[in-house]
Amino acid sequence: MDIGTLLEGELDQAVSRAASEACPPKLADALRYAVFPGGARIRPRLVLAVANACGNRNPTAAVASAAAIELLHCASLVHDDLPCFDNSALRRGKPSVHAAYGERLAVLSGDALIVLAFEWLAVRAGERLAPLTRIIASCVGGPSGICAGQAWECESEIDIVRYQRAKTGALFAACTMAGAASSGYEPLGWQKLGFAIGEAFQVADDLRDVAGSAEKLGKPVHQDEANQRPNFVAELGFDGAMGHFEDLLAEAMAAIPPCPGQEQLGQQITGVSRSLVSGLSSRTAAA
C-alpha cells in the first residue's frame, strides 16, 4: 500500500471513532471537514519516513503516531483560524471551520481532535504508548509546544527563536522523535533534526506568505504583515531568507542520526522541503 493511502485510511479510522453515528451531526461533519481533504500531510509523512529509516519495527505504532500528530496539526489550524487569532476565512482552499460551521463548533472540533489524537494512540500504540504520548504531548502543550508558541504572540516581548521553535519546530520534532521511538530508537537524538526541519519549513512558510499566491496555497498570503508577526523575509530580504532556508536544510542533513536508511531519509527531506519554495523568487515577492 502506498504511504498516502495508508495514512488517509488510518486518519479515516481515527476520525470515524469520534464522528460516529452517536455524535451530534454538525460536530461529526466539522471533524471530518477539518481533517479531509488534507494538505500535503507533510508531518505524518515525516513520521513514517523516519520510522522506515529506523527499520520500521512497529508499523502500527508508527502510523498511529503519524495520525495522532496530523490530528493535532489539524486541531491547531482550526483554533489558529478563529476570529480571536488569525480570523482567517480560508484554509486549504475552502472556508475555514469557523467560517463553515461557526465559532462554537470550531472550538469544539479542535478540542475533540486533541482528545482523539491521544485516544487513538491509546487504542493503537500498544507497548509504545507511554513514550509516544509523552513525546507528542510535550510538543503540543506547555511549556514549549504549539500552545506555548501561539501564546508567545500574546507577550509584549518575544524571543523569536523560542517562539518559532515552539510554534512550528516542536511538532516537527514530535515527528522525528515519534518516528524513531516507534522503532525503539532513543528519541532525544532525533530532536535536533526535527527542529532544523521545522525552522526550514518556517522560513519556507514565510517565503510563501510573502512571495506565494493564495490560489496555489489555498490560504491567504501577506498574513504576517497584516497580523504584525515576525517574518524572515521582512528581516533578511528575499535572497537572505532563501539562503537561510538552504543553510537550515544543510543543518538538517547533518543532524540525521545513524540509522539503516540515513541516506534515503536525507533525500526525502530535501526533496519535500525544496518543493515548498519552488517557483518563488524575488520577482513573485514584489508582485
Add this chain to the structure above:
Amino acid sequence: MDIGTLLEGELDQAVSRAASEACPPKLADALRYAVFPGGARIRPRLVLAVANACGNRNPTAAVASAAAIELLHCASLVHDDLPCFDNSALRRGKPSVHAAYGERLAVLSGDALIVLAFEWLAVRAGERLAPLTRIIASCVGGPSGICAGQAWECESEIDIVRYQRAKTGALFAACTMAGAASSGYEPLGWQKLGFAIGEAFQVADDLRDVAGSAEKLGKPVHQDEANQRPNFVAELGFDGAMGHFEDLLAEAMAAIPPCPGQEQLGQQITGVSRSLVSGLSSRTAAA
C-alpha cells in the same frame, strides 16, 4: 495525608510541568489561574472514593487519573465560559479566564490543559495507562463525551437525555470507571453509577441555577433561562426537580457494583450530593 492535600499536590505537580519557567509567562499564569483555587474538586474526589472502595491497589494511577479528570474539567470550564458559548465573566468567584487574560489565552490554556491531562497520565499511570487513557478520552471527546455534549447545543433538535449524559454524565462516568480501573476492576460495570451521579448533579446544578445565589456559587445564576437551555426546574417545577434528584440518588446507590467499600462509598456519594442542594427551597427559587 488527607485527600484534599493529596489532590492539590498532584494538580500542582501536573500544572508545574506545563507552566514551568520555559512557558510564556501569561500562559503559565492563565494555566495556574484556571486550576487554582479549585471548586469542590468533586470529580477527582469521586475517582479516589471509588478507587478506595475497590481496594486502591494502584494509588499512583488513581490520583493521576483524578488529576487528569480535574484538568479536563477545568479546560471545559475555560472554553465553556468563552464569549461564543456562555460568555460568562465570572467563575469560582473570580473573573473567568477570558475575562482575566483575554480570549486567545483562554483558548490556548484550555487546549494546553487537555494536552496536559493526557501527558500527566503517560507520566504517572504506568501499566494502567492504556485503559485509563481510553476511558477518560471517550468521556471528553466525540461521539459522546463533553465536547459532544456541548455540540448538541449547536443542533436544532436536542435529545435531552443524550445531551445531559454527554455534557455532564460522561465525565462522572469517567470518574467511576477510572477509579475502578486504576484498581484493576472491569470499568464498564461502573459506568451506570457514574451516569446516575452525573444526572443527579445535573439536576442539582439546575436547582442551584434557579434557586441558588451567585455569591454562594461563585458564578452567575439564572443562566439556563438567559441562554435558553433546558432546565429540570423549568420542566418539573422545584419540588418535582427535587424529587427527581432523590430518585437519581437512590438509582446511584443501587448501581454501586460489589466491592470491599461498597457501603462507605454509598454514604460518601449521598453526603456530597445532598450538600449541593442544602438550603435551596421553592422560596429561594421564587426570590
